[in-house]
Amino acid sequence: MTHQPPNPHAIDLDAVTRTFGDVTAVADLDLTVRRGELYGFLGPNGAGKTTTIGLLLNFLQPTRGNVRLFGHDPRDEEVAVKTRTGALPQGFTPYSRLTGREHLEFVRSVYGVDADLDRFLKRVGLLEAADRNAGAYSHGMTRRLGLAMALVGSPDLLILDEPIAGLDPEGARRVREIIREENERGVTVFVSSHQLTHVEALCDRVGILKDGRLLMQSSIADLRAELDSASSLIVTVETKPVPSSVRARVRAVDGVQDARTTGEKLIVDYSGPDTHAEIISELAESECGIADFEIERASLEDAFAAAIDSNGN
Numbered sequence: 001m002t003h004q005p006p007n008p009h010a011i012d013l014d015a016v017t018r019t020f021g022d023v024t025a026v027a028d029l030d031l032t033v034r035r036g037e038l039y040g041f042l043g044p045n046g047a048g049k050t051t052t053i054g055l056l057l058n059f060l061q062p063t064r065g066n067v068r069l070f071g072h073d074p075r076d077e078e079v080a081v082k083t084r085t086g087a088l089p090q091g092f093t094p095y096s097r098l099t100g101r102e103h104l105e106f107v108r109s110v111y112g113v114d115a116d117l118d119r120f121l122k123r124v125g126l127l128e129a130a131d132r133n134a135g136a137y138s139h140g141m142t143r144r145l146g147l148a149m150a151l152v153g154s155p156d157l158l159i160l161d162e163p164i165a166g167l168d169p170e171g172a173r174r175v176r177e178i179i180r181e182e183n184e185r186g187v188t189v190f191v192s193s194h195q196l197t198h199v200e201a202l203c204d205r206v207g208i209l210k211d212g213r214l215l216m217q218s219s220i221a222d223l224r225a226e227l228d229s230a231s232s233l234i235v236t237v238e239t240k241p242v243p244s245s246v247r248a249r250v251r252a253v254d255g256v257q258d259a260r261t262t263g264e265k266l267i268v269d270y271s272g273p274d275t276h277a278e279i280i281s282e283l284a285e286s287e288c289g290i291a292d293f294e295i296e297r298a299s300l301e302d303a304f305a306a307a308i309d310s311n312g313n
C-alpha cells in the first residue's frame with residue numbers, strides 16, 4: 001500500500017470566483033495557506049473577505065473554481081472539514097436565551113469532545129459572565145464568546161473574520177494573545193481584517209484583497225524590508241526656487257521615483273539604501289545648496305493604503 005504524504009496546505013483556493021447576480025465578490029482567486037501558517041487576509045470594506053470566508057466554511061459555494069481545506073472539498077466532505085475547523089464568522093450573534101456557558105456546552109456536544117469549559121471561558125475573559133444570558137453581552141463579549149466557541153473543538157484550522165474589530169485595547173490584546181498561542185501549538189490561522197495594524201504584529205504572511213482580487217501577497221518581513229528602503233528625503237534648500245534643471249538631475253539619480261518642490265522644500269521619493277547620499281551630493285553641487293534635510297520613512301500602514309489606492313482608484 002502506498003502512503004500518501006499529508007497535504008501541506010491547510011487552505012487551497014484554485015481560480016475561485018463567486019458572483020451575486022451581476023456583482024463579482026471574488027474573482028479568479030488563487031490562494032494557498034500552508035499548515036501552521038498565520039495568514040492575514042486584508043482588504044478594505046467590500047473587498048470580498050467575508051465572501052471568501054463563506055466559501056471556506058461552505059456557507060457559500062463557488063460559482064467557478066475549487067476550494068480545498070486539508071485537501072478536502074468542503075462541498076463533498078463537509079464533516080471531515082468541519083471537525084478540523086473552528087470559525088468566528090463576521091455576523092455571529094448568540095442565542096439570546098442561552099448563557100455563555102450553554103453556548104460552549106452546545107459546541108462541546110456537537111464536537112463530542114471532553115473540554116474543560118471554565119478554561120475556555122477564562123481564556124477569553126468571560127468566566128464571571130459565563131452564566132448570564134449571552135443576548136445581553138456587549139459587542140466585545142460576543143466576539144470573545146464566538147472565539148471561545150471556535151476553540152472548544154481543538155481545531156487544526158481557525159478561520160476568524162475580523163476578530164479584533166470593535167474590541168477595546170484589553171479585548172484586542174487578549175484575542176491577539178490567544179491567536180498567537182493557538183498558532184504556537186500548531187494551529188493554522190486565517191484571520192481577516194480591514195486594518196493592517198490589527199494583524200501586522202501577528203501574521204507570518206499577508207494577502208491584500210480588493211474588488212475580489214488578490215493585489216499582493218508577502219511575508220511581513222519582506223514587506224518591511226521593502227519599505228525600509230522606501231522613503232522621502234525632504235530638503236530645505238539655501239537658494240530658492242529650485243530650478244527645473246536641478247529637479248531633473250535629481251530625478252535622474254538611480255532609485256529616485258519623484259522630485260517635487262513645495263515652498264523652499266524639495267521632496268524626493270526614493271528607494272534603495274544608498275540613494276539618499278547620491279541625492280544629497282547632487283544637490284550640494286548644484287546652485288541651490290542644502291540648508292537642512294530629513295528622511296521620512298514609509299510605514300506599513302502607508303504601504304497598505306498605497307497598495308489599495310494604486311489599484312483602480
Ligand SMILES: Nc1ncnc2c1ncn2[C@@H]1O[C@H](COP(=O)(O)OP(=O)(O)OP(=O)(O)O)[C@@H](O)[C@H]1O
Binds near residue numbers: 020023045046048049
Ligand atoms: N449575499 C450577497 N448578495 C449580493 N451581494 C453581496 C452578497 N454578499 C456580498 N456581496 C457583495 O460582494 C462584495 C464583497 O462583499 P464582502 O462582504 O465579501 O466584502 P468584505 O471584504 O468582507 O467587506 P467588509 O470588510 O465590509 O465586511 C460587496 O460588493 C458586497 O456588496
